[in-house]
């Protein structure tokens with residue numbers, strides 16, 4: 001049976017022992033930065049592969065710099081913590097690792113300076129986030145994505161997720177699966193939990209290397225999505241999820257399109273360590289695997 005473990009106050013402990021106090025600065029003011037890393041279960045090999053660890057920890061380091069969080073960990077140490085937690089927890093299903101660096105002082109006062117910092121990692125079983133085969137029915141959110149001039153979305157700051165939560169709940173309560181947010185200029189920004197960088201970079205690489213499709217990065221208007229042949233979202237949680245409807249307008253024929261399907265097939269093999277060309281993106285966690 002699987003038992004979740006966490007890295008907390010510089011030790012690996014059972015998850016149930018990893019507790020923070022009510023006055024913790026990050027809890028009160030959203031002054032933490034985090035990552036979400038998927039562990040993808042390969043049943044045939046009896047192995048769990050963590051996907052693109054380096055890129056996730058590199059991004060965490062940048063988020064820490066923006067939020068003035070001291071983060072004295074080398075990548076090798078982080079890989080070791082991550083794989084140990086996975087191995088000790090013993091899940092035989094897809095999991096999600098949540099590294100989180102935070103302002104840990106138990107004091108009142110909004111600021112980033114003169115506070116202690118700490119770092120934790122926990123694990124949770126985590127299946128599909130959206131229905132990938134059926135695709136997502138989306139709406140354009142009435143909430144705008146926060147700008148770099150407000151709270152920088154370049155950093156994965158816990159406090160910024162109030163913005164995502166407002167958008168996601170509005171979408172769900174109105175009967176949609178997901179919200180697509182516009183930026184302040186009215187261009188398409190991202191979903192409440194999908195798009196920027198790690199998975200996006202994976203998909204851009206696969207499109208170029210495997211399908212010979214170049215990616216053009218430019219401003220996109222909302223109505224371009226209405227008239228697109230295919231549309232999909234990417235994200236550590238969402239993987240590659242087709243968007244089949246936006247604002248009650250069908251996109252393409254409202255099913256997963258051929259380019260999305262091809263990319264998705266490549267992606268799902270790769271994250272489970274099944275494609276030798278991209279195995280460098282996958283870190284195995286279990287030392288005793290099936291022969």
Ligand SMILES: Cc1ncc(COP(=O)(O)O)c(C=O)c1O
Nearest residue numbers: 193194195196197198199235236
């Ligand atoms: C707001 C937001 N954007 C984008 C993503 C996609 O992130 P990743 O770079 O891990 O694929 C996430 C997380 O999954 C997210 O929460």
